[in-house]
Amino acid sequence: MEPRVAGNTDPSRDRRTRPGSLLTGVAAAVGAVTLTTVGQSFTPLKAFDLLAPRHPDHGPQALPVNRTAAAAGVSQVSAAAYRLTVSGPNPYTLTLEELAALAQHESVLPIACVEGWSKSAHWTGVRMTDLLRRAGAPPDARVRVTSLERYGAYRVMEMGREYAHDPLTLLALKLNGQPLTPDHGYPARIIAPNRPGVLQTKWVTRLEVL
Ligand SMILES: Nc1nc2c(c(=O)[nH]1)N[C@H]1C(S)=C(S)[C@@H](COP(=O)(O)O)O[C@H]1N2
Ligand SMILES: [Mo]
Numbered sequence: 001m002e003p004r005v006a007g008n009t010d011p012s013r014d015r016r017t018r019p020g021s022l023l024t025g026v027a028a029a030v031g032a033v034t035l036t037t038v039g040q041s042f043t044p045l046k047a048f049d050l051l052a053p054r055h056p057d058h059g060p061q062a063l064p065v066n067r068t069a070a071a072a073g074v075s076q077v078s079a080a081a082y083r084l085t086v087s088g089p090n091p092y093t094l095t096l097e098e099l100a101a102l103a104q105h106e107s108v109l110p111i112a113c114v115e116g117w118s119k120s121a122h123w124t125g126v127r128m129t130d131l132l133r134r135a136g137a138p139p140d141a142r143v144r145v146t147s148l149e150r151y152g153a154y155r156v157m158e159m160g161r162e163y164a165h166d167p168l169t170l171l172a173l174k175l176n177g178q179p180l181t182p183d184h185g186y187p188a189r190i191i192a193p194n195r196p197g198v199l200q201t202k203w204v205t206r207l208e209v210l
Contacts, residue, residue, distance in 0.1 A: 060181040063121050066113055066197065069182035072149040074203045082187050084171070088135030088209030096187050100173060102126045107168045113197035123191045125172035128207075129165045137209040139165060145190055146206035157201045158210070159192065168193045171204060 059065045069075035084094045094102075105127050112118040132141055143164045147155045163169055169192040173179065180186040185202025192200065 060183050061121070061175045061178060063111065063119050063175065063184060064113070064117055065183040066115065067152070067154070067202075069186070069203070072147075072152060072203065074148045075182050077148060077182070077186055077203065079187060082205070084188065084205060084207070086131055086135045086207045086209070088132070088137050088141075090134070090136035092135065096173075099126060099171070099188065103130065104173075105167070105170060107170055107172075107191060107193075109168060109191050109193055111191075111197045111200055122176050123170055123172040124174035124177070125170035125188070125191070127167060128159075128163075128169040128171060128190075128192070129167065131171060131207060132164060132209060135207075135209050141165075142210040144208040144210055145201045145204055146208075147201050148203040148205045154198050154201060157190070157199050159190075159199070163192045163195060166193060171207075 069077075079096050082096045084096075084099055086092050086094075103126065104124055107123045108120060109123060110118050110120040128143065132143060137143075140161045141164065142161055143159050145157045145159060149155045159169075169190070171188050172185075172191045173188055175181075175184050180189060185204070188204045189202040190200050190204060
Protein backbone atom coordinates (compact mmCIF):
# COMPACT_ATOMS: atom_id res chain seq x y z
CA MET A 1 0.00 0.00 0.00
CA GLU A 2 1.11 3.51 -0.81
CA PRO A 3 1.19 5.80 2.25
CA ARG A 4 -1.62 8.26 2.10
CA VAL A 5 -0.35 11.77 2.57
CA ALA A 6 -2.77 14.34 3.89
CA GLY A 7 -3.19 17.23 1.55
CA ASN A 8 -1.52 15.50 -1.41
CA THR A 9 -2.30 17.49 -4.51
CA ASP A 10 -0.37 15.37 -7.01
CA PRO A 11 -2.66 15.33 -10.04
CA SER A 12 -1.50 11.88 -11.15
CA ARG A 13 -3.02 10.48 -7.96
CA ASP A 14 -6.40 11.83 -8.98
CA ARG A 15 -6.08 10.60 -12.53
CA ARG A 16 -5.55 7.03 -11.39
CA THR A 17 -8.82 6.89 -9.55
CA ARG A 18 -10.86 8.43 -12.34
CA PRO A 19 -12.70 5.86 -14.43
CA GLY A 20 -11.82 6.57 -18.04
CA SER A 21 -10.97 5.14 -21.39
CA LEU A 22 -7.31 4.64 -20.49
CA LEU A 23 -8.08 2.47 -17.48
CA THR A 24 -10.74 0.60 -19.39
CA GLY A 25 -8.20 -0.10 -22.11
CA VAL A 26 -5.67 -1.38 -19.58
CA ALA A 27 -8.27 -3.59 -17.97
CA ALA A 28 -9.18 -5.04 -21.34
CA ALA A 29 -5.52 -5.74 -22.11
CA VAL A 30 -5.00 -7.40 -18.74
CA GLY A 31 -8.09 -9.46 -19.36
CA ALA A 32 -6.76 -10.57 -22.75
CA VAL A 33 -3.42 -11.59 -21.26
CA THR A 34 -5.17 -13.48 -18.49
CA LEU A 35 -7.35 -15.33 -20.96
CA THR A 36 -4.31 -16.31 -23.02
CA THR A 37 -2.48 -17.50 -19.93
CA VAL A 38 -5.47 -19.43 -18.66
CA GLY A 39 -5.77 -21.03 -22.08
CA GLN A 40 -2.20 -22.23 -21.80
CA SER A 41 -2.40 -23.36 -18.19
CA PHE A 42 -5.52 -25.45 -18.58
CA THR A 43 -4.87 -27.03 -21.94
CA PRO A 44 -5.48 -30.79 -21.86
CA LEU A 45 -1.94 -31.15 -23.22
CA LYS A 46 -0.55 -29.91 -19.91
CA ALA A 47 0.66 -33.42 -19.13
CA PHE A 48 3.06 -33.19 -22.06
CA ASP A 49 4.73 -30.04 -20.75
CA LEU A 50 7.48 -32.12 -19.21
CA LEU A 51 8.47 -33.13 -22.72
CA ALA A 52 8.13 -29.62 -24.13
CA PRO A 53 11.08 -29.03 -26.44
CA ARG A 54 12.19 -25.74 -24.87
CA HIS A 55 12.52 -27.12 -21.38
CA PRO A 56 16.27 -27.01 -20.75
CA ASP A 57 16.40 -30.53 -19.34
CA HIS A 58 14.46 -32.21 -22.11
CA GLY A 59 14.49 -32.75 -25.83
CA PRO A 60 16.32 -35.43 -27.78
CA GLN A 61 19.94 -36.00 -26.75
CA ALA A 62 19.36 -33.97 -23.56
CA LEU A 63 19.26 -30.68 -25.47
CA PRO A 64 16.20 -28.50 -26.08
CA VAL A 65 14.90 -27.93 -29.59
CA ASN A 66 13.82 -24.55 -30.89
CA ARG A 67 12.63 -25.47 -34.38
CA THR A 68 11.94 -29.13 -35.05
CA ALA A 69 12.88 -30.89 -38.27
CA ALA A 70 9.18 -31.40 -39.00
CA ALA A 71 8.52 -27.68 -38.62
CA ALA A 72 11.42 -26.92 -40.95
CA GLY A 73 10.30 -29.56 -43.46
CA VAL A 74 13.56 -31.52 -43.28
CA SER A 75 12.67 -34.52 -41.17
CA GLN A 76 13.47 -37.10 -43.87
CA VAL A 77 17.07 -36.33 -44.85
CA SER A 78 18.52 -39.43 -46.51
CA ALA A 79 22.12 -40.23 -45.64
CA ALA A 80 22.67 -41.54 -49.17
CA ALA A 81 21.30 -38.45 -50.89
CA TYR A 82 22.93 -35.88 -48.63
CA ARG A 83 25.68 -33.69 -50.08
CA LEU A 84 27.78 -30.93 -48.60
CA THR A 85 28.86 -28.53 -51.32
CA VAL A 86 31.65 -26.07 -50.62
CA SER A 87 32.24 -23.20 -53.01
CA GLY A 88 35.48 -21.24 -53.15
CA PRO A 89 38.67 -21.13 -55.19
CA ASN A 90 38.68 -24.98 -55.16
CA PRO A 91 35.04 -26.03 -54.87
CA TYR A 92 34.13 -29.58 -53.87
CA THR A 93 31.24 -31.78 -52.81
CA LEU A 94 31.27 -34.42 -50.09
CA THR A 95 28.93 -37.27 -49.27
CA LEU A 96 28.07 -37.87 -45.63
CA GLU A 97 30.43 -40.83 -45.62
CA GLU A 98 33.25 -38.66 -46.95
CA LEU A 99 32.51 -35.96 -44.41
CA ALA A 100 32.61 -38.51 -41.61
CA ALA A 101 35.94 -39.82 -42.92
CA LEU A 102 37.64 -36.42 -42.49
CA ALA A 103 39.51 -35.61 -39.26
CA GLN A 104 36.92 -35.36 -36.48
CA HIS A 105 37.31 -32.96 -33.57
CA GLU A 106 35.45 -32.37 -30.35
CA SER A 107 34.10 -29.17 -28.78
CA VAL A 108 32.16 -28.67 -25.58
CA LEU A 109 29.95 -25.68 -26.32
CA PRO A 110 26.51 -24.43 -25.34
CA ILE A 111 23.51 -23.55 -27.43
CA ALA A 112 22.34 -20.20 -26.05
CA CYS A 113 18.87 -19.38 -27.29
CA VAL A 114 17.50 -15.84 -27.07
CA GLU A 115 14.29 -17.42 -25.80
CA GLY A 116 16.01 -17.85 -22.49
CA TRP A 117 17.69 -21.22 -22.22
CA SER A 118 21.28 -22.25 -22.58
CA LYS A 119 22.65 -25.76 -22.50
CA SER A 120 26.15 -27.07 -22.94
CA ALA A 121 26.79 -30.19 -24.99
CA HIS A 122 29.58 -32.31 -26.39
CA TRP A 123 29.91 -31.98 -30.16
CA THR A 124 31.94 -33.98 -32.67
CA GLY A 125 32.56 -33.04 -36.27
CA VAL A 126 34.81 -31.46 -38.85
CA ARG A 127 36.53 -28.15 -38.15
CA MET A 128 35.12 -25.34 -40.23
CA THR A 129 38.63 -24.05 -40.83
CA ASP A 130 39.65 -27.44 -42.33
CA LEU A 131 36.67 -27.38 -44.70
CA LEU A 132 37.48 -23.82 -45.77
CA ARG A 133 41.19 -24.48 -46.25
CA ARG A 134 40.34 -27.46 -48.43
CA ALA A 135 38.33 -25.09 -50.64
CA GLY A 136 41.37 -22.86 -51.00
CA ALA A 137 39.99 -20.15 -48.72
CA PRO A 138 42.43 -17.56 -47.40
CA PRO A 139 42.82 -17.49 -43.60
CA ASP A 140 40.72 -14.34 -43.33
CA ALA A 141 37.81 -15.73 -45.35
CA ARG A 142 34.26 -15.42 -44.11
CA VAL A 143 31.70 -18.10 -44.88
CA ARG A 144 28.04 -18.23 -45.78
CA VAL A 145 26.22 -21.29 -44.46
CA THR A 146 22.98 -22.56 -45.98
CA SER A 147 20.54 -25.07 -44.52
CA LEU A 148 18.44 -27.69 -46.26
CA GLU A 149 15.48 -25.95 -44.69
CA ARG A 150 13.57 -24.27 -47.52
CA TYR A 151 12.04 -21.31 -45.72
CA GLY A 152 12.75 -19.71 -42.41
CA ALA A 153 14.64 -16.79 -40.94
CA TYR A 154 17.64 -18.95 -39.99
CA ARG A 155 18.10 -20.82 -43.28
CA VAL A 156 21.18 -18.79 -44.27
CA MET A 157 23.82 -17.44 -41.93
CA GLU A 158 27.13 -15.67 -42.39
CA MET A 159 30.12 -16.18 -40.17
CA GLY A 160 33.01 -13.77 -39.79
CA ARG A 161 36.66 -14.76 -39.96
CA GLU A 162 37.08 -14.93 -36.17
CA TYR A 163 34.39 -17.62 -35.93
CA ALA A 164 35.05 -19.42 -39.21
CA HIS A 165 38.68 -20.06 -38.29
CA ASP A 166 38.19 -20.73 -34.59
CA PRO A 167 39.40 -24.30 -33.94
CA LEU A 168 36.28 -24.89 -31.82
CA THR A 169 33.90 -24.12 -34.69
CA LEU A 170 32.62 -27.36 -36.14
CA LEU A 171 30.34 -28.70 -38.78
CA ALA A 172 29.07 -31.14 -36.18
CA LEU A 173 27.87 -34.64 -37.03
CA LYS A 174 27.44 -35.88 -33.47
CA LEU A 175 25.90 -34.59 -30.27
CA ASN A 176 26.82 -36.15 -26.94
CA GLY A 177 28.41 -39.07 -28.76
CA GLN A 178 25.47 -39.94 -31.03
CA PRO A 179 24.69 -38.94 -34.60
CA LEU A 180 22.53 -35.81 -34.58
CA THR A 181 18.81 -36.50 -34.38
CA PRO A 182 16.68 -34.84 -37.07
CA ASP A 183 15.59 -32.14 -34.62
CA HIS A 184 19.17 -31.21 -33.83
CA GLY A 185 20.15 -30.82 -37.46
CA TYR A 186 20.90 -34.27 -38.91
CA PRO A 187 23.14 -34.90 -40.63
CA ALA A 188 25.29 -31.80 -40.05
CA ARG A 189 24.97 -28.54 -38.15
CA ILE A 190 27.08 -25.60 -37.08
CA ILE A 191 28.37 -25.24 -33.57
CA ALA A 192 30.57 -22.24 -32.83
CA PRO A 193 31.66 -20.48 -29.64
CA ASN A 194 30.15 -17.21 -28.44
CA ARG A 195 27.31 -16.99 -30.92
CA PRO A 196 23.56 -16.80 -30.30
CA GLY A 197 21.58 -19.99 -30.88
CA VAL A 198 19.91 -18.58 -33.99
CA LEU A 199 23.28 -18.69 -35.76
CA GLN A 200 23.97 -22.35 -34.90
CA THR A 201 22.53 -23.45 -38.22
CA LYS A 202 20.99 -26.92 -38.47
CA TRP A 203 20.71 -29.23 -41.53
CA VAL A 204 23.70 -27.60 -43.25
CA THR A 205 24.16 -28.44 -46.92
CA ARG A 206 26.24 -25.62 -48.36
CA LEU A 207 29.27 -23.52 -47.43
CA GLU A 208 30.38 -20.57 -49.52
CA VAL A 209 33.78 -18.97 -49.05
CA LEU A 210 33.28 -15.20 -49.11
N1 LIG B 1 18.25 -24.15 -40.15
C1 LIG B 1 17.92 -23.71 -38.92
N2 LIG B 1 18.84 -23.73 -37.97
C2 LIG B 1 18.54 -23.30 -36.72
C3 LIG B 1 17.26 -22.83 -36.40
C4 LIG B 1 16.29 -22.82 -37.44
O1 LIG B 1 15.13 -22.42 -37.26
N3 LIG B 1 16.66 -23.28 -38.69
N4 LIG B 1 16.96 -22.40 -35.12
C5 LIG B 1 18.12 -21.89 -34.35
C6 LIG B 1 17.83 -21.60 -32.97
S1 LIG B 1 16.81 -20.28 -32.66
C7 LIG B 1 18.42 -22.27 -31.94
S2 LIG B 1 18.26 -21.76 -30.32
C8 LIG B 1 19.23 -23.48 -32.19
C9 LIG B 1 18.70 -24.63 -31.33
O2 LIG B 1 19.39 -25.80 -31.61
P1 LIG B 1 18.80 -27.18 -31.09
O3 LIG B 1 17.39 -27.26 -31.60
O4 LIG B 1 19.68 -28.25 -31.62
O5 LIG B 1 18.86 -27.13 -29.59
O6 LIG B 1 19.19 -23.85 -33.55
C10 LIG B 1 19.33 -22.80 -34.45
N5 LIG B 1 19.50 -23.35 -35.77
MO1 LIG C 1 17.04 -19.86 -30.47
